[in-house]
Amino acid sequence: MDSIYQSIELLSKEKGIDTQIVLDAVKDAMLLAARKHFHTNENYEVDFDDRSGGLKLFAVKTVVETVADPATEMTLAEAQRTDAKAEVGSVLRFAKPGEALGRISAQTAKQVIFQKVREAERETIYREYADRVGELINTTVKRIEGLDLVVDLGKTEARLPKREQSRLESFSVGDRIRCVIKLVDKSSKGPGVVVSRADAELVKRLFEQEVPEIYDGTVVIKGCAREAGERTKIAVSSRDRDVDSVGACVGMKGMRVQSIIRELRGEKIDIIEFSEEPVQFATHALSPAKITRVTIINPEERHMEVIVDDSQLSLAIGKKGQNVRLAAKLLGWKIDIKSEEEKRQEVQGAIELLSTGAPVSILIEYGLAESVVDSLVKGDIGTVEKLGTMTPELLEALDGIDENAVSLIQQAINRYYGQEYAEEPQAEPAPADGEAESAPDGQAEADATMPVVSGTPEASGTIIESVEVEADAGSEGQAASLPEVEA
Numbered sequence: 001m002d003s004i005y006q007s008i009e010l011l012s013k014e015k016g017i018d019t020q021i022v023l024d025a026v027k028d029a030m031l032l033a034a035r036k037h038f039h040t041n042e043n044y045e046v047d048f049d050d051r052s053g054g055l056k057l058f059a060v061k062t063v064v065e066t067v068a069d070p071a072t073e074m075t076l077a078e079a080q081r082t083d084a085k086a087e088v089g090s091v092l093r094f095a096k097p098g099e100a101l102g103r104i105s106a107q108t109a110k111q112v113i114f115q116k117v118r119e120a121e122r123e124t125i126y127r128e129y130a131d132r133v134g135e136l137i138n139t140t141v142k143r144i145e146g147l148d149l150v151v152d153l154g155k156t157e158a159r160l161p162k163r164e165q166s167r168l169e170s171f172s173v174g175d176r177i178r179c180v181i182k183l184v185d186k187s188s189k190g191p192g193v194v195v196s197r198a199d200a201e202l203v204k205r206l207f208e209q210e211v212p213e214i215y216d217g218t219v220v221i222k223g224c225a226r227e228a229g230e231r232t233k234i235a236v237s238s239r240d241r242d243v244d245s246v247g248a249c250v251g252m253k254g255m256r257v258q259s260i261i262r263e264l265r266g267e268k269i270d271i272i273e274f275s276e277e278p279v280q281f282a283t284h285a286l287s288p289a290k291i292t293r294v295t296i297i298n299p300e301e302r303h304m305e306v307i308v309d310d311s312q313l314s315l316a317i318g319k320k321g322q323n324v325r326l327a328a329k330l331l332g333w334k335i336d337i338k339s340e341e342e343k344r345q346e347v348q349g350a351i352e353l354l355s356t357g358a359p360v361s362i363l364i365e366y367g368l369a370e371s372v373v374d375s376l377v378k379g380d381i382g383t384v385e386k387l388g389t390m391t392p393e394l395l396e397a398l399d400g401i402d403e404n405a406v407s408l409i410q411q412a413i414n415r416y417y418g419q420e421y422a423e424e425p426q427a428e429p430a431p432a433d434g435e436a437e438s439a440p441d442g443q444a445e446a447d448a449t450m451p452v453v454s455g456t457p458e459a460s461g462t463i464i465e466s467v468e469v470e471a472d473a474g475s476e477g478q479a480a481s482l483p484e485v486e487a
Helices: 004-015 019-038 076-082 098-132 200-210 245-250 252-263 278-285 310-317 319-331 340-356 360-366 370-378 384-388 392-396 403-416 439-448 457-475
Strands: 043-048 055-063 091-096 136-145 148-152 157-160 176-184 193-196 219-227 231-238 268-273 291-298 303-308 334-339
Touching: 004 019, 019 043, 019 055, 019 098, 055 076, 076 091, 098 176, 136 157, 136 200, 157 176, 176 200, 200 219, 200 231, 200 252, 219 245, 219 319, 231 245, 231 278, 231 319, 245 252, 245 268, 252 268, 268 278, 278 291, 278 303, 278 319, 291 310, 303 310, 303 340, 310 319, 310 334, 319 334, 334 340, 360 370, 360 384, 360 403, 370 403, 384 403, 392 403
Parallel strands: 157 193, 231 268, 303 334
Antiparallel strands: 043 055, 055 091, 136 148, 136 176, 148 157, 176 193, 219 231, 291 303
16 A cells, blocks of 8 residues: 555556546545445545555544444543543544455455546546547547547547548558547547548548638638538638639649548549529539529528529439539528429429319318319319309209308308408499399399409419419520539
8 A cells, every 4th residue: 555656646647637536536446445345334534644655544433422323433431542632523533454455345446446547537538629629630540449440649549430431431550540520428438539531520621721721711611511432512702802712722733622632532522602692602502513593482491493404404413412412501401403394394384274273172172062062073163263254043053052052162262362352332223123133133143253263363463474484484495594603
């Protein structure tokens, strides 16, 4: 025990942790070993002896008037035999032989010490690396564990899992590789630092090293989307009008970007000029495909539609959808890509739907009973538009249609077109004698001529106009192309 403090100092320096932490761990281990060895309920304390540099074990007892637990308490008379100044409430300590702990107790103490040291080591590693997530570091492959690599960071080890490796790369023990710190976990059993070669941050850090304009802030990386081993798209922007952001990243004769491509073992890199306008940014992001036009479908849900020439569709989508997938990740928008022919067919289908009319069965969604719809279909009324040309008398002449059904039909039609109609009295000449009974029929015919199923004139005009515009665009082949931007 005399040289234990020297061993603690050496262990602390080796692991890079505070000496007091190791000392406390040794004290805890010694207390645990003492309880196992002496098999008593005594209270123990361990003190460090400055003179000898060792640890001493003491049993602690409290002075009481009436002893309830002899292992932890003693009477005043017993206490005064040891210390004449003792009184009720005093705490006395009695030295215990630390050398008698035995081999098993010493082994238990060793395990506790190692556990405490590992916990302290993980805490130290966490404090050192937690603020360095995303930093580029140089490492050396130390060993291979299954599909994962364990790399040496100097003071500690880090794990490079298979999922964080590029499929183009393979390493052997002793290889020097550059990684980014992906995660720091102090609860992990193995190395608490996880590094990555597949993260998009690696590409960003490599560009910062290779491109001085990025390092000094003249050129800013706005976004990066990557599929490791396949392709990377990186968007850059310049704060100086005289500096070309894409050209700065490419370098003279492509030297800068080629250096990064070599580091990534031949992975393809698209350098894209960033734009605040989603349409313009999408045109750049989908390169090398040439975009015909971009339409924002829903700005709140960040949804857009991109139209390309038929010959550019496969290029815009990319191998297994990779190009559009990376572009969508880079933009943060949902992208629907269609060819001119697909869009033309879609517009043609919309025109045909307007000309033929919606099926009468759609009124079921607007509250019309299925039995009424079946009666209309049997009466050869297949579309909502044809239904709108029918007068109440003609409808009531159908099997299964009565006055109540006619009212339900009118309500369903009004809901279908999103508007409610109120009957307005019309100025009619006073009926002559004998015509009073025919007046209601005449009124019914007048009501039947109201545009019940034609929809809101403004809404119908808007729909037809938008379809005609798309149809014209389709008939002409394509709209004006957006300017092509090449990286």
